[in-house]
Amino acid sequence: MLFDLDGTLFKTESLLVTVQRRVFETLREEGLYTEPEPPIERLLGSLGMLLDHIWLRVMPDGSTEARQRANELLLQYELEELEAGVGELYEWVPETLRTLKERGIRLFVASNGLESYVKEVPRLRGIGDLFEGFYSAGEYETATKAELVRLLLEKHGIRSAWMIGDRSSDVDAGLRNGLFVVGCDYAGFRKEGELDGSGAVIREFPELLTLLDAAAEA
Incomplete structure (x- = not known):
């Protein structure tokens, strides 16, 4: 993921x-x-x-x-x-990520942000150890999220994955790389239609576990 x-x-x-x-x-x-x-x-x-x-x-x-x-x-x-302790994760993010990792899911971060920000937020909020890698436009100088995701997949030899995000750039990155896209509809500052094309949309982070269970049964 x-x-x-x-x-x-x-x-x-x-x-x-x-x-x-x-x-x-x-x-x-x-x-x-x-x-x-x-x-x-x-x-x-x-x-x-x-x-x-x-x-x-x-x-x-x-x-x-x-x-x-x-x-x-x-x-x-x-x-x-x-x-200084300012800034927080969404509710149930640490618990859900730990459950995913315990189930054997490989976890990565892919963001258009700067390298140190993308690495320090997870570290300082206690979830850095759950991820196998942190990919940022700042570090890899990619022009699009799709390019960043392609690079990540190639580097780790990943053939099947889920892209999880809240913006159209995440949906585009997932679709262009043949991934299942999960749109996150809880941030509150997306545009109308921004998550169009997602394979599923969640309104709370733990819903990822429900989707995973459903995918396993399919």
Whole structure:
């Protein structure tokens, strides 16, 4: 099973509200962006995109320098806040992942985020040891989620897998690589129709176990 991170395992808004405020306070102090702070919904609605595309959407009126600095600050403040205990996993994520691993399922993370963020969130929230690998666009410099997933599958010789995520990029990545796609409909900031094409949609994380049982009986 290949898991997206934000909006799938990690309740990103529990971290980003604080982080975005700090990012724009610093940009303002440094004179790089003087407009009002954008609504947090714009950032949350951009999750799943590559970072360069996120900042173009969040502050289209910002300079290239401001967006590059925002990238640096985002990672710095995310890691600081995570270390301080800010940010939480969705309910039942640790328990469900442990059950899956006990059943012999190989677990991976595949995210369009930065390398250190994608590795540190699971580690700092106590689930890092459950995963066989962490794949990020930041580390592998992939242009799409589909490309990242293809690389993961090839590297580990995986022929059959599930892609689990909350964004259209996850659905696309799964379908383009011939995987069964499970759409996660509990994050609250997806667009209408974003999970179209999923083989199944769950509204609570433990429903994965029910799907697995049903697949085993089929």
